[in-house]
Amino acid sequence: MHDHRRLGRELGLFDTDPLMGAGLPYWLPDGAVVRHTLEEYVREAERAAGYRHVYSPVLGKRELYELSGHWDHYRDDMYPPMELGGEQMLLRPSLCPHHALIFRSRVRSHRELPLRMAELGGMYRSERSGVLGGLTRVRAIQLNDAHIFCTPDQAVEEAAGALALISRAYADLGIRASRHRLSLPGGGGKYVAGPALWRRATALLREVLDASGVAYEAVEGEAAFYGPKIDVQITDPAGRESTLSTVQIDFHQPERFGLRCTGPDGARHRPVMVHRSVIGSVERAVAHLLEEHGGAFPPWLAPVQLVVLPVGEDQEERARAVVREATGLGLRADVSGLAEGSLGARIRRARLVPYQAVLGAREAADGLLAVRLRDGRRPGVLPAAEFLRRVEQRVRARGTALWEPA
Numbered sequence: 001m002h003d004h005r006r007l008g009r010e011l012g013l014f015d016t017d018p019l020m021g022a023g024l025p026y027w028l029p030d031g032a033v034v035r036h037t038l039e040e041y042v043r044e045a046e047r048a049a050g051y052r053h054v055y056s057p058v059l060g061k062r063e064l065y066e067l068s069g070h071w072d073h074y075r076d077d078m079y080p081p082m083e084l085g086g087e088q089m090l091l092r093p094s095l096c097p098h099h100a101l102i103f104r105s106r107v108r109s110h111r112e113l114p115l116r117m118a119e120l121g122g123m124y125r126s127e128r129s130g131v132l133g134g135l136t137r138v139r140a141i142q143l144n145d146a147h148i149f150c151t152p153d154q155a156v157e158e159a160a161g162a163l164a165l166i167s168r169a170y171a172d173l174g175i176r177a178s179r180h181r182l183s184l185p186g187g188g189g190k191y192v193a194g195p196a197l198w199r200r201a202t203a204l205l206r207e208v209l210d211a212s213g214v215a216y217e218a219v220e221g222e223a224a225f226y227g228p229k230i231d232v233q234i235t236d237p238a239g240r241e242s243t244l245s246t247v248q249i250d251f252h253q254p255e256r257f258g259l260r261c262t263g264p265d266g267a268r269h270r271p272v273m274v275h276r277s278v279i280g281s282v283e284r285a286v287a288h289l290l291e292e293h294g295g296a297f298p299p300w301l302a303p304v305q306l307v308v309l310p311v312g313e314d315q316e317e318r319a320r321a322v323v324r325e326a327t328g329l330g331l332r333a334d335v336s337g338l339a340e341g342s343l344g345a346r347i348r349r350a351r352l353v354p355y356q357a358v359l360g361a362r363e364a365a366d367g368l369l370a371v372r373l374r375d376g377r378r379p380g381v382l383p384a385a386e387f388l389r390r391v392e393q394r395v396r397a398r399g400t401a402l403w404e405p406a
Helices: 004-010 029-048 062-068 096-103 152-173 195-212 252-256 282-293 313-328 343-349 361-366 384-397
Strands: 059-061 082-084 087-091 115-124 140-150 179-184 216-220 229-235 241-250 272-277 306-310 333-335 355-359 368-373 380-383
Touching: 004 282, 029 115, 029 140, 029 152, 029 282, 059 062, 062 087, 062 096, 062 252, 096 115, 096 140, 096 252, 096 272, 140 152, 140 282, 152 195, 152 229, 152 241, 152 272, 179 195, 195 229, 195 241, 241 252, 241 282, 252 272, 306 313, 306 343, 313 333, 313 355, 313 361, 313 384, 343 355, 355 361, 355 384, 361 368, 368 384, 380 384
Parallel strands: 179 216, 306 333, 306 355
Antiparallel strands: 059 087, 082 087, 115 140, 140 272, 179 229, 229 241, 241 272, 355 368, 368 380
């Protein structure tokens, strides 16, 4: 069983310091590579799906969160207000109020809908010290968030498209959902009023799940305070379940923010707001990937994708040249030279690197590489250019496969 906290430190991905504070990890260079690659993957997938990206500030006036309902229904998980120039400012607990303001910043036409607005943005949750742990529960979160503003007739199709985007990302990342949950309101008064809107949103989400063909369970008491949601659940090696990705249909916030768009009849109509997150928080996604793969990330996500191992000192210059060629193809490659120990020791140290290329005298003279894969396979001795081309193709294709037959 893998523990992402131990692996993160052993592999030099992230760590914490008491002077920074609990629940506030920092990312080391290799961890930053994983995080950046994951974020760029999500941005690229969203662009291909018709999303437009925005940036919004991590602070907002208290009045903003009173309007959205966060102050009344989510205050216990928010940091206390800061007094700035006679105004109370808050670190945001969510991105959706900011995106609602961006939508209403000008007059919108029905021709713009569906408008898919995405952001990888920071948000802050005042988590109790007792629940903090590694990357899974943190106080500063980098969230892969998006909001789709659409007509009621478009809501099911847009939510289903978001669910399909989540499924494709899981396949590329080599992770699987343990179950899908339809999260409904419970008792206790923590949810906004509006029974008719709750029933309508729930019916639409059931339609999305039924059309998508995924099995799901309806669970009371797990909804967002403003509406029901589809939660894509994951399970860690210890059997603990958590939510990684979500899809929500929201009638509440468009009403609270007075969102409107001009319809084909010239009248003003209220859009629906579909909230969705493909990988949830980057922190939790990396934690789960570490535990799912034991640090052996899919090739496209690995911090080092190729290590070149010269057998003798005479091959070290050629090894550096191979690394330069690999870097020119966009690969992340390193040389593991003799100063780092025997060949066997260097191979063991690089056990999590997807591709290893051993370079002896004959290989250096003939432009060849003796190829080893992380899973123990040895495709043989290949021309360096061919090997690099095939690795580059595998990385560009993403997915979890290490090698494809020629």
